[in-house]
Amino acid sequence: MKNTHETATETDTAHLMAGAHITFDELATELSAIELRLRQLARAAEVPATPVELADVIDSLRSTASSVRENGERMGLLARIVDGEVPLVTTFPTGDPWGVAARASDRQDFGGPAIVPTVWQLLKLAQDAKRPGVGETTTYPEAMDGIGIGWESKAASGRRRRERDTAVAVEVLRLPCEKCEAADGEQCKTKTGWAADRAHVGRQRQAEANVDERLGYLGDNPVAVPEAR
Template sequence: MSADLVPQAAQTSTDPADTAHLRAGKRITLEEITLHLSGAGVLLAQLARAAETPDQPVELADLIDPLNRCAAELAAFAKMAGHLTAIVAGDVPLALAMPDGARWGAAARGEERRESYGGPAVVPTIRQLEMLADRVAAHDPGAPAWRQSRFGQETETIRFPEAMAGVTFVESKAARARRAAEREQAIRAEVLETVCSSPQCGAEKGDHCRTSTGRISEQPHKGRLDEARATVDARLGYDLNPVAVPGA
């Protein structure tokens, strides 16, 4: 093994949070994502081929076909991630602005929310970066006609490292959505650990709240819910704003 290669940790569990084996550093790189996607696609394609001749007499076509489709989809994702790797490295020129003239990256900080593209693109999405790259490619005389007609021409360009100078990305929208879902699940569990303070109810721990007619209600009384929510938020340190990635 080359001295420059640092062996990564072995996978130790099936916990989605166990990601150390996927990355050499504190955060995963686009290049690492590209290689893992490609590797997963190769594995599925090989598994599909192996499944053509199983040890047991079972026709596995209904399994083989989806495996091949998944393999092809992963290969496409790997190609996309590979292109993003080049963009982030600064190898691909990008349009200086969105089609509506709005700047992106560091230049978008402090802008008012825009309707198009979901607001100021301080942290651009994959599709936005692809579009910004395509706007520049459309100016290439050798570019396909459909690109020129779809994206028009763009002469002012910028590279990703320059556009994102000073921008720190701590958490994706997917992470915030996951944290919010985990919070809601924890609150539902905490409600049943909280005595209801409503004088018309008084549900004990483990019991659901009841209506004024004595029927069980899945929705707890507001006071009980507020208390459970406060308990969970204090325990999790929950904040709707982006948070630093653990270990980063």
């Protein structure tokens, strides 16, 4: 299940990174610490202070630790990739380019040019570079030179869109509705007086415009991406 309600504690991430943005090396280290903590908890849970069989809980903790370890190892490899230590093939198996080379391409697979590759795409590019007779290779810094300004991940843009939608829902109730004369704090009503879950178009449009102006959006699209790189 996706988390749609962030807490203040969840957004406090400054202690996880030395700079403005977390690095893959920092991610790998933090995940390693979490894995160790989970395994320690599993071991401690073998002999709890009160006699209760926790076998299922212990198995779950160890299983989660294994998943965390896999992600940590993946982040460690990505740290080497983005630092340019790992050679990468210049195209995907389909022949499609990535990075700067994909900017002018008309790529149909996967929804368009892979200018910013995914984790799995990078790992595949690194794996293919190990094959005999692979030919030309590149590095992440070379292939991505000039890309990054104003970019944000799908997770970040999705979170910001949810934040926008929440703000619009609040703003709607602050505005009077010219269509049904719903007042501040009231939902829109049908002609017969029934409360509606959806606001009238004019009220909704004005709420969106107010929120977008505050957040720096142009319609559904962000004009400025705070702290993006």
